[in-house]
Each structure stands twice: as structure tokens, then as C-alpha cells.
Amino acid sequence: MLTQGDQVPRFTVTTTEGRAISYLDLWQHSNVVLLVLPPDAIAAAAPYIEGIRERLADLPAGDTACIVTSDEVNGLRAPGALVADRWGEVRFAREAASLADLPDPQDLAEWVQHVQHACPECEGEAR
DSSP, X not given: OOOTTOBOOOOEEEBTTSOEEEXXXXXXXXXXXXXXXXXXXXXXXXXXXXXXXXXXXTSOTTSEEEEEESSOBTTBOSSEEEEEOTTSBEEEEEEOXXXXXXXXXXXXXXXXXXXXXXXXXXXXXXX
């Protein structure tokens, strides 16, 4: 399982909307919220997904990519969620036993806000 401080594995997935996304196209350009859901849970997760997208809409445009997929991603089992900065460092990751156990959409948005305001140089000095 991916944990805070790990690097996001390079992946290519198909989103629930049918778009192919390569992590390499986002790396160094966008923070990432990644949701990996079981294929049979996509419809049931629609309100949850919408809640996340609504909260991320309040953030600066183009700063964060929200990827929802049922494809496998190394280190993150479905259902699972992660937030990573634009350099690929995992800042938050959680695997859940069920959709109900996924983090609240507001919590994910707060992690993104934290990433947006974090100073990598300062944090490097603190390590």
C-alpha cells in the first residue's frame, strides 16, 4: 500500500468517463486526486465522486487533476484514494473496506489545499 512520502507509481488508466490518462502527462504539472473504485461500484459512487469534484471546483483551475478509475494502480487497492503533489509525492493515501469507508470529499479537498500551500524546500529542511 502506498503511504505518505512514497512516489506515485507511473500508471496509465482509463477513467470512468472513458478517457485514457497517463500519469506522466500530469507529473510536474498538476496535483493529483486519484480514486480507484471497484468496477461494480462506479454507479453507487456517483454522489461521492460528484462531491469531490464540487469541492475541487473551488480550487484554482487546472491546478489539480481528479482521476476516477476502476483500473488497477500499483500500491492502491480498490476502493482507495490518494492525494499527491505535482512532483509525485503521496501526501495522503487510504484503502477502504467499502465505499462508505472512503475519506470524506471535504477531507480530500483539504489535503489538496495543504499540498497547494506546502513549501517543498521548507519541508525538506524539516526532514
